[in-house]
Amino acid sequence: MIRLSLIGIGTGNPDHLTLAAIRAMNDADLILLPRKGDAKSDLIDLRRTICAQVLDRPVSIVEFDMPTRADQPAYVDAVLDWHDAIAGLWMEQIRQHLPDGGTLALLVWGDPSLYDSSLRIAARLPGLDISVIPGITSMQALTAAHAICLNDLAEPVLITTGRRLREQGWPACASTIVVMLDGGCAFQTLKPEGIDIWWGAYLGMPHQALCHGPLSSTGARIVAQRAMLREEHGWIMDIYLLRRRSG
Known part of the structure; x- marks a missing residue:
């Protein structure tokens, strides 16, 4: 069984984390941090800072490179293809780092329910037990x-x-x-x-x-x-x- 925690982390300020978010991060077996290119290195740096500040037990932290969304006129089709690619990367990390099951956590800007596609991407992966920890939105x-x-x-x-x-x-x-x-x-x-x-x-x-x-x-x-x-x-x-x- 793979449990997926989608954790809202607000706008990147560690002060925006709820107690529930901190507990969920510490309950995880694996935290995935996406890299989005050198131009947005601040974003993964903020996630690293949050992990360093709130984790009080050893949790495996793995970084991966996000795919680039195709720039094409058919916006919805491009987004759907992009989501498929991200789902494939998540599954690859799960197979490599949680072969016997466990809890995967993803740190989501703002709240996972508002203009974020983590829930839609997770729906592509069968058999996940999904929980959502709400966060402060922009x-x-x-x-x-x-x-x-x-x-x-x-x-x-x-x-x-x-x-x-x-x-x-x-x-x-x-x-x-x-x-x-x-x-x-x-x-x-x-x-x-x-x-x-x-x-x-x-x-x-x-x-x-x-x-x-x-x-x-x-x-x-x-x-x-x-x-x-x-x-x-x-x-x-x-x-x-x-x-x-x-x-």
Whole structure:
């Protein structure tokens, strides 16, 4: 029997770990850490730091190289092929390091249930006993950093991606939207009048960056700052909240 623990680790700050996450890491027989290339070496360094800080017993830690997602117009097909490749790598590590069974742990940014595909990938592997340990999401870290409420009083919130915002525009069903996985600053495609933006990058990390204000005057500043930070660090993870002003 292979038990798989998908452990939400927040935005990389060890202070974001819950007690349940720490227990799950220490209960594991194997922790897999994915490498995503030199440009994102900070990400595996953060995972290494978390392991070093919270493990109080010997746990086998194995690093592996993540496959690259194909850059092709058929986005969903490319993602499905990518997930198949990742599942194959997980199975390879399980066969090599847990031939007699045991508990495998994966450290998932944010929460495994929100815009993360670990659960979908795990579903490709038969016979796993899966448990999920929830974590602080980048959405929560964003609203906390700006000290704002996620929603207006009695109003809905919609969570979407940059690709969806660019292709479909502002969703008609919400006055507040949270945009994740946006590598192209899709807010530039909106008419900015009457919209405020709260943006954050590297949330919870020492080099956290924040910006907020009317989209009409703040959008260009965010685009420039984001490009500068990406150039400086070689990678960027960011998220933003947009809200239409009432009245």
